[in-house]
Amino acid sequence: METTAASRFPDRPQFSGFMKPCRVEGNVEHLEVLGEIPKNIDGTFYRVMPDPQLPPYIQDDPWFNGDGNISAFKIKDGKYRNKFTDAVEFKVRSTANTNVVFFNGQLLALKEDSPPYALDPTTLETKGLHTFGGLLSSLTFTAHPKFDPKTGEMICFGYEAKGDGTPDICYYNVTPAGEFSQTLWLVAPVVAMIHDFAVTDNWVLFPLIPQLCDIDRLKQGGEHWQWSADTPFYVGLLPRRGAIPSDVKWFQYKNSFPGHTANAYEDDEGQVVFDVGLSEKNVFFWWPDSQGNAPAPSSIHSQLTRFIINPRSNNLELDYPEVLHSGNSEFYRIDDRFATRKYRHCFFNSMIPELGTDFPKIAPKLGGGYPLYNSLTHYDIMTGNSDVYCPGTTHMVQEPVFIPRKGSTEEADGYILVLVNNYDTMNSELHLLDTKSFERPQAVILLPLRLRQGLHGNWVDADDLRSSGEWPERVVTGTDD
Numbered sequence: 503m504e505t506t507a508a509s510r511f512p513d514r515p516q517f518s519g520f521m522k523p524c525r526v527e528g529n530v531e532h533l534e535v536l537g538e539i540p541k542n543i544d545g546t547f548y549r550v551m552p553d554p555q556l557p558p559y560i561q562d563d564p565w566f567n568g569d570g571n572i573s574a575f576k577i578k579d580g581k582y583r584n585k586f587t588d589a590v591e592f593k594v595r596s597t598a599n600t601n602v603v604f605f606n607g608q609l610l611a612l613k614e615d616s617p618p619y620a621l622d623p624t625t626l627e628t629k630g631l632h633t634f635g636g637l638l639s640s641l642t643f644t645a646h647p648k649f650d651p652k653t654g655e656m657i658c659f660g661y662e663a664k665g666d667g668t669p670d671i672c673y674y675n676v677t678p679a680g681e682f683s684q685t686l687w688l689v690a691p692v693v694a695m696i697h698d699f700a701v702t703d704n705w706v707l708f709p710l711i712p713q714l715c716d717i718d719r720l721k722q723g724g725e726h727w728q729w730s731a732d733t734p735f736y737v738g739l740l741p742r743r744g745a746i747p748s749d750v751k752w753f754q755y756k757n758s759f760p761g762h763t764a765n766a767y768e769d770d771e772g773q774v775v776f777d778v779g780l781s782e783k784n785v786f787f788w789w790p791d792s793q794g795n796a797p798a799p800s801s802i803h804s805q806l807t808r809f810i811i812n813p814r815s816n817n818l819e820l821d822y823p824e825v826l827h828s829g830n831s832e833f834y835r836i837d838d839r840f841a842t843r844k845y846r847h848c849f850f851n852s853m854i855p856e857l858g859t860d861f862p863k864i865a866p867k868l869g870g871g872y873p874l875y876n877s878l879t880h881y882d883i884m885t886g887n888s889d890v891y892c893p894g895t896t897h898m899v900q901e902p903v904f905i906p907r908k909g910s911t912e913e914a915d916g917y918i919l920v921l922v923n924n925y926d927t928m929n930s931e932l933h934l935l936d937t938k939s940f941e942r943p944q945a946v947i948l949l950p951l952r953l954r955q956g957l958h959g960n961w962v963d964a965d966d967l968r969s970s971g972e973w974p975e976r977v978v979t980g981t982d983d
């Protein structure tokens with residue numbers, strides 16, 4: 503293929519230091535382990551990072567525009583194995599670089615502007631675009647589908663679902679057997695980014711980030727997204743099942759930036775409890791407002807915040823939320839067996855300057871353009887107690903995943919696995935923590951390579967991988983218009 507692409511990456515923070523593109527695929531086995539991996543952990547941690555294959559056409563391209571590069575970390579019998587490969591063939595614009603989930607026997611790499619890519623869960627070979635047997639009627643698919651642990655359903659949506667600049671949201675439910683049980687088209691009050699969402703037993707919530715798309719600006723070569731300080735933070739509340747488009751209620755709160763969802767559920771009074779990372783400033787500072795204004799990255803502070811929404815209320819102004827945890831945090835994860843229901847434990851990335859991180863030492867190697875977190879916090883929402891894990895003075899953490907302890911059904915009883923950037927060795931490490939003794943690692947697995955900052959991943963137990971389902975050829979659709 504002919505190419506006119508530049509042969510060097512721009513001299514920018516997002517392409518240097520630890521963020522220098524890796525552009526390697528391979529397989530490493532029998533890695534060094536400090537400590538001991540419990541023998542009863544058996545499964546795979548899949549995660550994805552943006553990793554540009556080629557220098558970008560845009561010099562100051564956001565760091566997360568890279569091609570999706572998937573890692574699979576397999577743990578079995580107290581041993582560790584790594585296999586990763588670049589996942590994407592360039593058939594559509596998707597770089598499939600945001601999340602990787604396992605559902606109905608399919609490993610799906612996701613980016614919210616396109617349908618998923620299916621991968622072989624063992625070899626990570628790209629199978630191709632996945633349209634759920636042709637049933638996916640939206641052009642886009644969220645990178646944050648939700649999974650109901652009781653029903654086994656996947657609950658998902660696409661925004662800009664009829665193309666760039668369209669206000670349409672397509673909401674759908676997929677049964678554990680892969681059948682679309684419901685498809686519903688909605689119209690959002692503004693064409694906004696909807697990165698994450700939330701699901702309870704009976705409700706679905708769509709938080710709109712006040713980053714707006716103007717199709718004319720886009721056609722004239724402008725950025726897809728522009729921060730709008732005049733736009734409230736809208737939350738669309740929709741009955742999860744059997745809704746019609748006019749059932750959606752657009753609640754609103756003052757202009758602010760909703761980040762990732764921790765969880766949502768209904769309390770005893772039937773009110774919807776929605777726990778989300780919230781910042782008063784534009785977290786996506788690289789997409790400023792129409793005047794070019796953007797906050798300094800160091801001034802952005804996201805907190806774990808709780809909104810309580812009465813679905814029956816006709817007052818669409820949301821009450822001031824409760825700040826559950828005041829620290830600077832993001833990438834909230836829970837024991838996924840408690841998704842959509844009342845829960846108590848939350849694990850997340852935190853930035854705690856007092857932990858002794860050697861910022862002068864690591865600063866020249868950081869690479870830039872992404873939020874940094876030097877610790878993991880295990881937050882007990884009931885007691886307000888925080889356990890903090892600091893991986894080291896030259897380390898930063900990526901998103902954690904929770905692994906349930908074999909045989910235990912107690913919430914949050916198990917392990918946390920997290921990819922750690924070590925700026926001293928300039929290699930990556932996996933740190934395994936027992937949630938009962940969170941402040942010291944159970945094991946540290948040393949990788950002989952550097953993996954860039956990634957976005958999301960998930961743990962798949964070996965038993966679930968073995969019980970892979972088949973995707974139906976053609977199934978009955980819901981109320982698709």
Ligand SMILES: [Fe+2]
Nearest residue numbers: 697762957958
């Ligand atoms: Fe995300």
